[in-house]
Amino acid sequence: DGGITQSPKYLFRKEGQNVTLSCEQNLNHDAMYWYRQDPGQGLRLIYYSQIVNDFQKGDIAEGYSVSREKKESFPLTVTSAQKNPTAFYLCASARTGGALNTEAFFGQGTRLTVV
Amino acid sequence: GQSLEQPSEVTAVEGAIVQINCTYQTSGFYGLSWYQQHDGGAPTFLSYNALDGLEETGRFSSFLSRSDSYGYLLLQELQMKDSASYFCAKGGSNYQLIWGAGTKLIIKP
Numbered sequence: 746d747g748g749i750t751q752s753p754k755y756l757f758r759k760e761g762q763n764v765t766l767s768c769e770q771n772l773n774h775d776a777m778y779w780y781r782q783d784p785g786q787g788l789r790l791i792y793y794s795q796i797v798n799d800f801q802k803g804d805i806a807e808g809y810s811v812s813r814e815k816k817e818s819f820p821l822t823v824t825s826a827q828k829n830p831t832a833f834y835l836c837a838s839a840r841t842g843g844a845l846n847t848e849a850f851f852g853q854g855t856r857l858t859v860v
Numbered sequence: 861g862q863s864l865e866q867p868s869e870v871t872a873v874e875g876a877i878v879q880i881n882c883t884y885q886t887s888g889f890y891g892l893s894w895y896q897q898h899d900g901g902a903p904t905f906l907s908y909n910a911l912d913g914l915e916e917t918g919r920f921s922s923f924l925s926r927s928d929s930y931g932y933l934l935l936q937e938l939q940m941k942d943s944a945s946y947f948c949a950k951g952g953s954n955y956q957l958i959w960g961a962g963t964k965l966i967i968k969p
Binding site for chain 1: 893895901902903904905908947949956957959960961962964
């Protein structure tokens with residue numbers, strides 16, 4: 746079955762540590778996205794990537810880093826520079842090309858808690 | 861800041877009809893989509909409008925008026941399982957998806 750997979754579902758991190766969230770898709774989508782969602786809030790864009798080896802900062806990129814070495818994979822690293830990293834992180838993918846890019850498919854999310 | 865505006869909360873009765881509105885800024889517009897998100901879950905795609913008019917998918921319909929920079933999601937025959945947050949999102953340039961802050965739909969028996 747085609748889909749997008751995030752792991753782990755729950756993650757606990759000590760303050761000052763970096764942590765990497767995994768996102769893999771087998772939908773053959775070119776575009777991939779990372780969002781952060783805080784309780785009762787909407788989705789805020791962290792980073793997005795249109796093609797392999799290319800990515801752009803979103804609205805809240807500070808304290809985060811990404812890579813796009815393969816089409817299927819778009820891992821997100823939450824660094825110690827992120828001041829308030831506790832949140833729900835969502836990865837999504839979409840086809841590219843004009844209007845087609847508005848249907849996004851989401852992973853089940855990773856809930857990160859800093860302890 | 862947000863370039864899409866939607867109400868933060870809407871309350872309706874089971875079996876009724878509810879409309880959730882969304883207005884947007886027109887720069888770089890490539891269509892309007894709607895997503896549903898239950899508490900603790902991931903958003904799931906509901907519908908998409910690229911052109912003016914009404915798109916119907918079962919109990920859910922979505923409407924777009926590009927001249928008014930406005931769209932809405934219409935939910936009919938409301939069921940308790942429809943209690944969720946609903947987001948409008950527009951396709952923008954550079955393959956971005958730009959999201960509204962979401963509307964929490966509360967359904968009462």
